[in-house]
Amino acid sequence: MTSYETGEEALDHVRSRRPEIAILDVMLPGIDGVEVCRRIRKMDQLPVILLTARGDDLDIVVGLEAGADDYVVKPVEPRVLDARIRAVLRRVESASSDRITFGDLVVDRGALKVTLAGREVHLTPTELRLLLELVRHPGQVLNRRYLLRAVWDHTHAADSRLVDACVQRIRAKIEAVPAEPEFIHTVRGFGYRFSPP
Incomplete structure (x- = not known):
């Protein structure tokens, strides 16, 4: 060090x-x-x-x-x-090797690479890990506590703001209109759902 x-x-x-x-x-x-x-x-x-x-x-x-x-x-x-x-x-x-396409959004788990309309989306390691976790469960609602464990190895509910802040950063990078997301939807009182158009 x-x-x-x-x-x-x-x-x-x-x-x-x-x-x-x-x-x-x-x-x-x-x-x-x-x-x-x-x-x-x-x-x-x-x-x-x-x-x-x-x-x-x-x-x-x-x-x-x-x-x-x-x-x-x-x-x-x-x-x-x-x-x-x-x-x-x-x-x-950690990421498994497969490539998933959702319209213009391509998530390549093996290469740890995300592209949107052919252009690479630069995500931090944590943003990428969160997106990969959401993509693994398309259509399912994942609560913040689950995402904290899966992505951050945290178990304290008070750290749920980590999830919210990271989702906002991802939306800013992959959504055409982050305030009206097409990919990552908020399910109030529960968590987030990846529902590609």
């Missing part, structure tokens, strides 16, 4: 050596961790975990919307952080 003291140094490392995963403290000097995450997302789908002492819902939502795959509030036990790292890396590695 290599550590850097500033956001600028971390970005230089990502550009030159591309680590397996980035764990960013939100309160980095210079460019903060959220901004480093945004910049990583513009150039790479590298898994990112944000680490912070601030646990407010707004801070968590900002971090997730910046593209983080997970958000860990300090203080955190090293073994808990290690488990969260392993969970994020498992999501990156």
